[in-house]
Amino acid sequence: MAALVALKDLGVAFNGVTVLHGVDLQIARGEAIGVVGESGSGKSVTFLAALGLLPRSARVTGAVELDGANILGAPDAVLDRVRGRRVAMIFQDPASALNPVLTIRRQIGESLARHRGLTGQAIEREARRLLDLVGIADAPRRLSAYPHEFSGGQNQRIMIAMALAGSPDLLIADEPTTALDATIQAQILELIGRVRRETGMALVLISHDLGVVAENCERVAVMYAGRIVEEAPAAAVFAQPLHPYTEGLIGALPPIDGPRRRLTAIAGTVPDPKDMPSECAFAPRCNHAGPRCGAIPPLRAIAGARRLACVRHHEALPFIEAAE
Amino acid sequence: MTAPLIEARALVRVYHSRQGLFGAARALRAVDGVSLAIAPGETLGLVGESGSGKSTTGRMVLGLEPPDAGSVHFAGEPLPPPGTPPWRALRARVQMIFQDPLGALDRRLTIADQIAEPLEIHRRGDQPARAERVRELMRQVGLSADHGARYPHELSGGQRQRAVLARALATAPEFLVCDEPVSALDVSIQAQVVNLLIDLQASLKLAMLFISHDLRVVRQVSARVAVMYLGRIVELGDADDLFATPAHPYTRALVSASPAPGRRSATRIVLAGDPPDPAARPSGCAFHPRCAHALPRCRGETPVLVNVAPGRSAACHLVTPAHAPIDAAA
Numbered sequence: 001m002a003a004l005v006a007l008k009d010l011g012v013a014f015n016g017v018t019v020l021h022g023v024d025l026q027i028a029r030g031e032a033i034g035v036v037g038e039s040g041s042g043k044s045v046t047f048l049a050a051l052g053l054l055p056r057s058a059r060v061t062g063a064v065e066l067d068g069a070n071i072l073g074a075p076d077a078v079l080d081r082v083r084g085r086r087v088a089m090i091f092q093d094p095a096s097a098l099n100p101v102l103t104i105r106r107q108i109g110e111s112l113a114r115h116r117g118l119t120g121q122a123i124e125r126e127a128r129r130l131l132d133l134v135g136i137a138d139a140p141r142r143l144s145a146y147p148h149e150f151s152g153g154q155n156q157r158i159m160i161a162m163a164l165a166g167s168p169d170l171l172i173a174d175e176p177t178t179a180l181d182a183t184i185q186a187q188i189l190e191l192i193g194r195v196r197r198e199t200g201m202a203l204v205l206i207s208h209d210l211g212v213v214a215e216n217c218e219r220v221a222v223m224y225a226g227r228i229v230e231e232a233p234a235a236a237v238f239a240q241p242l243h244p245y246t247e248g249l250i251g252a253l254p255p256i257d258g259p260r261r262r263l264t265a266i267a268g269t270v271p272d273p274k275d276m277p278s279e280c281a282f283a284p285r286c287n288h289a290g291p292r293c294g295a296i297p298p299l300r301a302i303a304g305a306r307r308l309a310c311v312r313h314h315e316a317l318p319f320i321e322a323a324e
Numbered sequence: 325m326t327a328p329l330i331e332a333r334a335l336v337r338v339y340h341s342r343q344g345l346f347g348a349a350r351a352l353r354a355v356d357g358v359s360l361a362i363a364p365g366e367t368l369g370l371v372g373e374s375g376s377g378k379s380t381t382g383r384m385v386l387g388l389e390p391p392d393a394g395s396v397h398f399a400g401e402p403l404p405p406p407g408t409p410p411w412r413a414l415r416a417r418v419q420m421i422f423q424d425p426l427g428a429l430d431r432r433l434t435i436a437d438q439i440a441e442p443l444e445i446h447r448r449g450d451q452p453a454r455a456e457r458v459r460e461l462m463r464q465v466g467l468s469a470d471h472g473a474r475y476p477h478e479l480s481g482g483q484r485q486r487a488v489l490a491r492a493l494a495t496a497p498e499f500l501v502c503d504e505p506v507s508a509l510d511v512s513i514q515a516q517v518v519n520l521l522i523d524l525q526a527s528l529k530l531a532m533l534f535i536s537h538d539l540r541v542v543r544q545v546s547a548r549v550a551v552m553y554l555g556r557i558v559e560l561g562d563a564d565d566l567f568a569t570p571a572h573p574y575t576r577a578l579v580s581a582s583p584a585p586g587r588r589s590a591t592r593i594v595l596a597g598d599p600p601d602p603a604a605r606p607s608g609c610a611f612h613p614r615c616a617h618a619l620p621r622c623r624g625e626t627p628v629l630v631n632v633a634p635g636r637s638a639a640c641h642l643v644t645p646a647h648a649p650i651d652a653a654a
Contacts, residue, residue: 038510151598181373182537183595183614186581190594208511211583215592252515254544256584257568263519263544266512269480 002068004029004169004202005050005087010062010072012042012049019273020045021226022062024299027170032196032203034213034234036249037223040270043206046223047172051087052079085115088163092175094155098147104131105143108162115166130161134191153184157191164195170202171195177212189216210249214238222246225271225281228299232306242302243310244286280311288312327400328361329531330385330418330499335359335394337380341603352603354380356555357394359629364498365529369546369563371539371578373599376552378535382501385533386418387411398499416446416495423504425484429476435487436462436472442494461490466520482513486520493524503535518544539582543567548635551575554602554610557629561636571638574611609641617642 003026012020020042027033037043048054050064052072064072071082083089091097099107108127112118118126124143131139134157147155156176163171173192177185193216196203207213213220214234221231222243230243241247251264268285271277280297283289292311299309308314337355342348355377362368372378383389385396387403396403398418404410422428429438436458443454462472465486476484485505492500502521506514522545525532536542542549543563551559551572559572570576580593595614600606606613612622622641629639 038512153598181599182539182581183373183577184598186577186592186594190592209583210511215583249511252511254515254518254540256540256543256579256582260544260564262522263515265515265519267516269482269513270510 003027003065004067006063006065007046007050008063008065010046010049010064011060012045012054013059013061014057017273018276019226020049023223023226023228025221025228025231027202027204029169030196030200030202031219032205032217034217034220035204035206035223036208036210036213036220038208038270040225040273041223042226043223044174047089047174047204047206051083051089051172053083053089084111084163084168085166086168087170087172088166088168089172089174090156090159090163090176092178094152094159094179095147097159098155100147103144103146104150104158108143108158108165111162111165126165127161130164131158133164133195134158134161135187136161151184153180153187156180156188160188160191160195164199167199168201170204172204172206174206175208176205178208185212192216210238210253222249225276226273227281227309228307229282229309230307231299232304236304236306242306242308242313243282244288244312245282248285280309326363328397329364329366329399330533331361331397332381332385333359333395333397335381335384335391335396337377337384337389338392350603353555353605354602355384355391356605358552358555358557359394360385360550360557360560362499362531362533364531365525366548367525367532367534367546369542369549370533370535370552371537371542371549372552373537375554375599375602377555377602378552379503381552382420382503382533382535386420386501387414388420416442417497418499418501419492419495419497420501420503421485421488421492421505423507425481425488425508426476428488429484431476434473434475435467435479439472439487439491439494442491446495448495457494458490461494464493464524465490466516480513481509482516485509485517489517489520489524493528496528497530499531499533501533501535504537505534506541507536507538514541521545539567539578540584551578554600554605556610556639558611558640559636559638560629561633565636571632571636571643572611572640573615573617573642575638609639
């Protein structure tokens, strides 16, 4: 089956500095895919670029196909039918994404009018249903409230309600729970999971937290310095990480139970995009780096529905297949 | 247990806030009767969600904020009043590091100058001795000599937190309060700083109060852990043991909400509702509106922190039958 969304060689440059070096990623209908990486890895830029949400100074190359049709650089009229309607996006800080001087009714109503063409009583009914769906009780009264009257977790629920107003096929959630407390994070992730089960919506969950992604996604793409370096089914990534960076990220995560072990810190820091090494971008921090790492390794499909960009494993491919 | 280095008894901190311009002032009990003791060289972790009072507790333990009730003793002596000479002398023995290293550093001073500042304030050594001490501190926290000549904006987040740590350690303190020291850092950098804190704690025999919302990081660095909810400690115990077998329903929910690779969300306990407003504290057990196991008496009667097993205390009617002798409950 054709992918719902396919990013093809997507690249982004700001003022001549390339921050995204050709990302290829396919998102199937109804699938939950996690995108993991540290700050500056390009995980947010990838999806902002895909939806045409970057400032005009950004140079975006490649293609973004929605049901096979390229939407990259499409006129605003086309994008307006995509954004919010087919693909919705929510962000880390719900309070700044909501308008502080408008009631929740106005804001959800605007989405419903724009994306679904509803009017009058139909808007009110649908807004109540959405608030109910995201678990905000007493919807008729709460619709008249302003964002500051809600807690952070409730505001994120309202953002989700607005995102769902257009019945999107894909929800892109960019660090949706990072600003929230642990018990509220669990509530929001549970809510997103429930909506997905009920509507069959696909999900891209962008997060710096491998644990969050592992628990909520079927597939994981790991990004480093503007490239995908590894992509695999979620369980496989944790059971057998292949890229040294993925391995390092997992080793850097303290376990919540079992014996304590010393964290395996990755030495050094992420390279500056203005001063990107011409070799594999991870090589300066990699314990296994050798002379073969001088060229940038391509992201290659390997056994087990995985993709990997590491020379060391490319050479050892028969071993990987034998291990399956 | 040896005599505690730092001991807080029944600390209370009340803030007054107004809702709207003409609204009535409301009393908000940010910290409501917190007692804790930390032995020399021991790390106590303090976890809780926003509004649980963990940072306020940290500031009161250091004497940066006066408690409205209760007392803090350092090395057996009550904390001197802020601003007095004995208090300033004590400040060399207790230090604090915060979440945001850029905010804690002076943008106009080089890293080496900032690390030397506490030595100048507390009149430690002469100029060459101070310069040598700065070099030693920078080595200890893993900064190279040429980082000393740079300004804060020229360092990465992890390097800045190392510089803040070097400055905090300059006067060889015995007690360090760390308030979310790694929360703003990326995972790989966070691991570097966590390892560094563990190493320094062990080699310098530092007592630490490690405040964080991240259970995984707290477990990694702490010997014992206290869990706070709405201004009170609801559970206290050995770190590994507490996270493996949490007794309080809130601790159980927190542990299950902490994402772990390989565990599916099916096992997660999802709490209903938001953390309540500290200004409108629920009656009885503050957790009862969100607790799946709440009984009628949880609404009326506030549970106290009692020993429920060796080295473990909890404040929950379900964990300990009220008024029962401690050994019967254990």
